[in-house]
Amino acid sequence: MDVNSLISQYGYWALFIGCIAEGETFTLLGGIAAHEGLLHYGWVVLVAMAGGILGDTALFFIGRHYGDSLLKRFKKHQKQINKANKLIRKRPVLFVIGVRFMYGLRIVGPIIIGASKLKPQKFLLLNVIGAVLWAVIFVSLGYLGGQVIAPWLHTIDRHLKQIFWVVLSLALVWGVRLYLKRRSNNEKDDEDEDQGSQDESSNRPQH
Secondary structure, eight states, rough: OOEEEEHHHHHHHHHHHHHHTTOOHHHHHHHHHTTSSOOOOOHHHHHHHHHHHHHHHHHHHHHHHHHHHHHOOOOHHHHHHHHHHHHHHHHHHHHHHHHGGGGTTTTTHHHHHHTTTHHHHHHHHOOOOOOHHHHHHHHHHHHHHHHHHHHHHHHHHHGHHHHHHHHHHHHHHHHHHHHHHHHHHHHHHHHHHHHHHHHHHSSSSOO
């Protein structure tokens, strides 16, 4: 089975899962694949929309039930979280529709919205509108970008299979390293919190 067949058979599933977890990179690649005729443009847009809607809806309900405790763990993003909370109060419609386009809020944004107690019906409607705009824009950018890189891709077509597996291997290694790094940072933060609690307890006056 060659790379074209792999993309044709499994490309939509990879796009769907990628859009649940992250998004922009996969929508751009989906657009490029559509330009190359490996995937259908319309289906790429629909699958990207579905993945984006499902992913953000899940994060919204997580935020609705566990948002306050979860957001405290994003210590490095507290400034962004505070700004987002102000925006969601002043401009909830624009924030929900535009959260996908805001750098650094792709994952935490829907959690913040859920924690704000915005009505689920309102969120779901705005979430669909935002997903439509997001999918059409990024898939179209990838499709147009395919016109630029297509000649380059064709020149390496004979080596594309090897390149595909190299890129896949690098992506897996990068993913594992990122996971281990985040896990290590979380464990370190937990240890710091425990140490801080112990220090606070020891400094309390004894009665």
